[in-house]
Amino acid sequence: MLSFDFDYFRPETLNEAIDLFQFLDQQGKQPMFFSGGTELITLGRINLAYTEAVIDIKDIAECKIMQVSGDQVLLGSTLSLTKIEEANLFPLLTKTASEVADHTARGKITLGGNICARIFYREAVLPFLLADSQVLLIGPNGKKIVPINEIFQGQLGLEKGEFLVQVATENRFIRAPFFSVKRRQQWDTGYPLITIVALKVNQQIRVGISGLCPFPFRSKEVEGALNNIGQSAEARVAGAIAVLPQPILDDVEGSAEYRLFVLRNLFFDLLAALDRVQV
């Protein structure tokens, strides 16, 4: 139950949404773009989120797009994760997204919502980071297309009044061999202890990780160590562990030391799965 009130708007075009935001912002309404809205509802009920104006963007055509166009797959930001899984246009994304929350909740959680979430796991972004995807953003200064690896540093670098419209991914990445594992504190339920996602492109392994640090990341340094083909698997894994970003999470899901233990083994599994694959 939300104890604060807000105005609810449902614009039909991108420009309408952008204009509304600026207008409402000027009025001091702390407007919020909303697609699945699960975070506003769940964080709002414990007073960790607040707004006086909700701009629901899920009726905007560009945000709902899901199509293969030329050598690209276009996915709109307001598609629910369930919808994306059912269509299965990007198998690595399907696999990774299918581990987020639970199936029914994923019918409400959207792609954009997960990528821009405040709860820091944001696992749906990992496949796009590995696939060098492009994001289409819109804001007060109009549309822009940016490589996701440029604008996503732990979180999507949106400016005020901007939102994510689409993500475009090239087919060659979509067909590449992959590895995606989510390890939890126990069994099959809960936040990730570690979610690790990998893609093999041009004989090089790309790796994205969520749950290790208070942000999801793809690290060139980690990839460099893992791709050190001349070395033993042990040396490559040790090299990767040595260049991890910091801090390592230490919380109720698991201690930092234990997370590193889990990650180490996952690195070996990843190498075992992808090393011998020829692309």
Add this chain to the structure above:
Amino acid sequence: MEVIGKSVIRKEAVDKVTGRANFTHDFHTLPMLSGKMVISPYGHAKIVSIDTMEAWQVPGVRTILAGDRFPLTGEAIRDRPPLAVDKVRYHGEPVALVVADTPVQAKKAADLIKVKYELLQVVNSPTQAFQKGAPLVHERLGEYKKEEDSLPVPGTNIATHIKIRKGNMEKGWADSVAVVEASLSFAPSDHVAMETRCATAEIMPDGNIIIMTSSQAPFMVKRLLSDYFGIDLGKIIVHTPLVGGAYGGKAPVQLEVLAYLASKAVGGKPVKIFNTREEDIITSPCHIGLDATVKLGVNRDGKIQAAEIRYLWDGGAYSDKAIDVTRSGAVDCTGPYNIENVSCDSYCMYTNHPYASPFRGFSHAELSFAIERTMDLLAQKINMDPLVLRYINAIMPGNTTPTRVLLNKSNVGNLRKCIEKVRELIHWDEGSVKEVSDRLIRVKGVSCSWKTSTIDIDAPSGVILTFNRDGTINLMSGVVEIGTGTKTILAQILAERLKMDVDNIHVKMEVDTQTTPEHWKTVASRGTFMAGRAVLKAAEDVLDQLKEVASCVLRAPKEDLEVAGSRVFLRDDPSIGLHFKDIGHGYKYPNGNSIGGQIIGRGSYILRHLTHLNPETGAGKPGPEWTVAAYGVEIEFDRRDYTYRLVKACTVVDIGKVMNEKAALGQVMGAMSMGLAFAGRETFYFDELGRVLNPQLRTYRPLRYGENPEYLVGFVETPQLDGPYGARGVGEHGLMGMPGALGNALSIAAGVSLNNLPLIPELIWKAKEAAK
């Protein structure tokens, strides 16, 4: 038997699959106001000030309760203010209560109440609480009103101390060739009934107080409200509709008190308090934690000679029901083994944790983990098969319990038979470890348990039967339908006794303390036993009345009459007889003359021969009978990652008599799921301020579909002569052995002794690292 044992469809089944089954929160009227608690964000802190000024400005606010000194509450010791005063003693403790027209307004106002706290030193475990010089949770422990058999120690954090002294410990140790000692521990956790607790209260102009509550103990609500506030018992009317899961967590009385105080503050208007999930987890009573040390000595033949046990129960901030749990843990402290020399100290400790309530098994799942892990260590030490060790020490008729009750063929089940059946079901003889691959192994662990129900020695149960004009019967019992299907089983008992179709018996699901005969509390797997006995007595009453009228009409002596198929008839000529519909509401002769009247049957039952325990030795008869069970768990363990999968779980319980097969299986399997979740995943994580860091279902995680193992359930039927058709209690037993069996399997698999719960892979990893 015609009806007993059959999987009769539950009487409330259709309501439950169509969304028509109503629970407390589903009853809402327009004038009903909403209460919202302000709860403590800290484990232990002085309340410096409470500012309600801004909160009063919220439209719709009718009252705000804060800072008032209401009478102290609590079952065994009156140690709990309904709303905290002076200081808060646990994270989640209610500090203020807002009443407003709508839930939104109430929350809005509650969020605006500013409470200033000054942090106090936190007592974060029962072991810490037990240390000399530990901060005191209750400074005035000696001044509280209390029950006679609560034994608090003022100046300490000991809320009660139960002693068991049986036999001669010196002799026991002298006769032992091997001794093991272990320390085991786990933090509090939660029941997580899917329906969070809810209570409403309204005070009528005539002074009647109408309560509705999702409770296992509506009659106790009535008694306690009367005690706490000096209200006439008859003026308190408690309604309990269907309850959405309870598992012991809805036996304590808490929200009812707040709802009553709230209603009183707004001139008697109806007020509802409905827990959020977070409040249900931390504010309302939780599942008790335990720090245990167990020492066992064994002779050359593998017979246990001595047991020295210390249980430090984490009763939390207020003693309430934890004192009874502590006593119950002492009574069955050894597990189901015949041990002549026993010394046990069971302490209920105050800590700055959410306070404890009963949890399915009432201390027995907890103590079983401690005992059963130690049993495996013992088996390992003397190099004996752990199932054999349990078999040769299994308690039997002729043995005595720790409180010196002499067991006989009726008051204890057949544990050896249970063990034999588990041995078969889990293929124990194929070995407890099987290699699957270089990383994976399949490992089995076993355990046993027993339980008597240490309920109040004068606990009653009553049943009323009334006839409808069509000859069908209404059955009214004070048992609350919390999910166990007990009321359907009561109908089966009645149908069996009257030899009639169970479809012709209507069961009143709701309890209303004004018109429903009392059933003490729907706890301790006692519903079938006690209410079943009351049904049988009421059935006798009805039979007598039916025959009385029929004897007159049929002009035959009562002794010549028989009852079956909703008819009373002549034994030697069944064609001559009367249908219930012709006599259930009196008999009308052709000329209009009538005799009899509505037949109303009554039956009541009270447990016999129970006694208080001797405070020095523990000697006494705490419960009527002991149900025993044996268990096995098979896991698939990854030796590299320390992760595992639950493959199979097995319970064989001596149930006395299977009353409703599918319902019994459901009870046992459901309890097993809960036990595995408790053992494998569920716990509160506390920080240094005593805050529970995981009070939501996304961080506190019950078992989900597909995480469960394959279930193997077996029943042994050793009739309990006093039970209806020989039945014993069974609602809790599937749970009790799971932590021990899982802990044993994992300890074998990992090659280290795992003495803590929950058994998550990180715990195993830590134990392995420490052993390196």
Add this chain to the structure above:
Amino acid sequence: MKTYTGTLNVNGESRMVTVRSADTLLYTLRRMLGLTGSKPGCLNGDCGACTVNVDGWPMKSCLMLAVEAVGKKVTTIEGLADTPIQKAFVEHFAFQCGYCTPGFIMNCHSLIEQHPDADDHTIKEWLESNICRCTSYFEIEQAVKSVLKKT
């Protein structure tokens, strides 16, 4: 606007409501429309007790604003009658306390509609969205599979 007045399509009927924009669908169903079959278990999208069916798919009604349901077809447990899955729940004893049951049935019902040939993996993926604290899940599995087989 802070409140919305208009119609919701629930169980095949158009129902006029006035709600706060911030009201969840669950609150609206229960409090405004008296449809108390959908249960609050966590109000946080974690437990599934409030699951309804929106345009054919399962939806946790505590995670959806009522205003978001405008123009959609909402089915609650009260909208099902004599369906095979309800009968299967009764026959297989797939509930005890019954509190999670409406949500579980709505999820199972949606699964049967969307994937009548669902395999074990799909069944698990869908049904792990709901918590049942009483039963072993064994009976629920039996119930849902008995219906899937028939269709």
